[in-house]
Amino acid sequence: MATPLLYSAIILFLLPLQLITAVPSCPRDCEPADATDRDRVHFAMNLEFLETEWFLCGAHGIGLDAIEPEYAEGGPPPIGCKKANLDRVTRRVVEEFGYQEVGHLRAIKTTVGGIQRPLIDISSENFAKIFDEAMGYCLDPPFDPYEDSIKYLMGTYVIPYVGLNGYVGTIPCLQKFETKKLVAGLMGVESGQDATVRAWLYKKANENVEPYNITVAEFTMRISELRNKLGHCGIKDEGIIVPPELGAENRTSSNVLSADYNSLSYPRTPAEIARITYGTGDEHRPGGFFPEGANGRIAREYLYNDKLKVL
Structure with a gap:
């Protein structure tokens, strides 16, 4: 028969476990905000729509x-959709990526x-603004990612990596097995897409992007610097060529895969991603790829409140 002393010991042992369960593991600021698994995945779905x-x-x-x-749920059509002037191989890869993104939307919707x-x-026009801001002056002629394959790949450099960062930041905060499984699967393909684009660009690192006297490597560096600036949470983004101190084990300037000191993928929070994709550096002020803001509870809380509520 258990004694009162034994009951007290059991309660004292279990209490910390209860507190660990109740206290959110992911605080705010440069860490993910408190939210349900569903809300976190819904925030990521905005990026999946963009990539699709x-x-x-x-x-x-x-x-x-x-x-x-039907996957659009009645949402407005995108602004500026048009076919890019791509070579055959690039078009086939881009086509595959597009269909993959449709699958991602279905997987999220189902789960x-x-x-x-x-x-x-x-x-x-929107991409032209992004590249002008990255370079610090107005490019002449304005940057048009639909003009040819290399410019389209440069435009693509702007997008999937941010989604990958978001999934890396989201997984540690998920609670349910089914959402962990979903996001792990999504992250695998997003990382593959990003790696494919980076490797492609790396092969052309020292070539100028016509008609600008700017190399592919410099463009990637400037875009990454812009994303770090907008994100407000340090260096989490690197171009395809870096100083050796930022390369793998500080021994290489090649940077086909962007990663931290331990060669782990960088995480980003919903707030950081909103700051970057809005192009405003402020998760409360929409613009950029999402002129009216992203959807889902997390994104809407940012837009309607000065600070994100505990969800």
């Missing part, structure tokens, strides 16, 4: 509404339900 439209439009000149319109597609701006 970008790749399908680049390959075919048509977006999600022509492939699986946690969907959200309405937000208004997305993938226009040449």
